[in-house]
Amino acid sequence: AQSVTQLDSQVPVFEEAPVELRCNYSSSVSVYLFWYVQYPNQGLQLLLKYLSGSTLVKGINGFEAEFNKSQTSFHLRKPSVHISDTAEYFCAVEIQGAQKLVFGQGTRLTINP
Amino acid sequence: DAGVIQSPRHEVTEMGQEVTLRCKPISGHNSLFWYRQTMMRGLELLIYFNNNVPIDDSGMPEDRFSAKMPNASFSTLKIQPSEPRDSAVYFCASSLPRRLATDTQYFGPGTRLTVL
Numbered sequence: 001a002q003s004v005t006q007l008d009s010q011v012p013v014f015e016e017a018p019v020e021l022r023c024n025y026s027s028s029v030s031v032y033l034f035w036y037v038q039y040p041n042q043g044l045q046l047l048l049k050y051l052s053g054s055t056l057v058k059g060i061n062g063f064e065a066e067f068n069k070s071q072t073s074f075h076l077r078k079p080s081v082h083i084s085d086t087a088e089y090f091c092a093v094e095i096q097g098a099q100k101l102v103f104g105q106g107t108r109l110t111i112n113p
Numbered sequence: 114d115a116g117v118i119q120s121p122r123h124e125v126t127e128m129g130q131e132v133t134l135r136c137k138p139i140s141g142h143n144s145l146f147w148y149r150q151t152m153m154r155g156l157e158l159l160i161y162f163n164n165n166v167p168i169d170d171s172g173m174p175e176d177r178f179s180a181k182m183p184n185a186s187f188s189t190l191k192i193q194p195s196e197p198r199d200s201a202v203y204f205c206a207s208s209l210p211r212r213l214a215t216d217t218q219y220f221g222p223g224t225r226l227t228v229l
Contacts, residue, residue: 036220043117043204043220044156090156099144099208100169101218103156 002027002093006104013081014112021076021107023091033074034092034101035065044090050074061085086111115139117221119205125227131193134224137186138207146206146218147180147190156204162188163210195228202226 007022025031032051036044048059055067065076074091091104118137126132138145146161160170165182173180177196182188192199202225206218 041222043222044206045220046217049217099161099163100158101146102158105155 002031002095002102004091004093004102004104006089006091006107008107009105010108010110012110012112015083016080018079019077019081019085019109021089021091021109023074023076023104025072025074025091025093027072027093027095030096031093032096033065033067034094035059035063035074035076036090036092036103037061038088038090038106040087047076047089081109081111083111083113085109117205117207117219119203119221119224121224122222123225123227125229126195127229128196129194130228131191132195132199132226132228134190134203134205134226136188136190136205136221138188138205139219140186141209142207142219143185143210144208144218145182145188146208147188148204148206148220150202150204150223151200159190192226195226197228200226200228 003026005024013019034049035047037047038044047063048057050057050067058064063078065074067074088106088108090106092101094101120135143164147159148156150156159172160180161168162182180190202223204223205221208218
C-alpha cells in the first residue's frame with residue numbers, strides 16, 4: 001500500500017523568508033506526485049504535479065518541488081513567502097494508472113509579518 | 114467554468130436522520146471522487162466513479178454510506194442513519210479521463226456536515 005508522510009504538521013515562517021515543506025512517500029510501484037493547497041474554508045487547489053520527466057517541477061504562486069526517487073521525497077519550496085501563502089498544504093501520491101490519491105496529513109504554513 | 118459545485122455548503126442534522134450531499138462535476142469530466150476530511154483521519158477517498166460507474170468503494174466506511182451517479186452531471190452521497198462520528202467536511206472532485214493524460218483532480222468547496 002502507498003503512504004505519504006508530511007514530516008511537519010505546522011511550519012511558521014516570517015514573510016519574505018524561504019520555506020520548505022517536506023514530504024516522503026512509500027510505494028513499491030511507480031507513482032505520480034502532487035502538492036495541493038487548501039485555503040481556509042475552501043476546497044483543495046492543485047499547486048503542482050510530477051508525472052515524469054524533469055525532477056524539478058514548477059507550480060503556481062512561485063512554488064516548486066523536486067522529486068527524489070532514491071530518497072522517495074517530494075519536498076515543496078518557495079524562495080520568498082507572502083502573507084497570502086498562509087494555508088494548509090497537502091502532499092499526495094497516486095499509483096500510475098490507478099486514479100486514487102493518497103494524501104498526507106497536511107502541513108499548516110503560517111506566515112508571520 | 115463554474116468548477117465543481119457542491120450543495121449544501123453546510124448541513125446540521127440530528128443523529129439518526131438521513132443526509133444527502135450533492136455534487137455537480139465540471140462539464141466534460143467523467144471521473145468523480147468523494148473524499149472525507151477529518152482532524153483525526155485527514156483526507157480519505159470514499160469512492161470514485163468513471164463514466165457514472167463506481168470503480169472503487171473500498172473507502173466507504175460502512176453500509177450506512179451510499180453513493181450514486183445517475184448521470185454525468187450529478188452525484189449524491191447519502192448517509193442513513195447519520196451518527197455524530199460522521200461529522201466532517203465532504204469533498205467532491207472531478208477529472209478528465211486518464212487516457213487524455215490529464216491527472217488533475219479539481220475539488221469542490223466541500224460540505225461541512227455536523228451531526229448532533
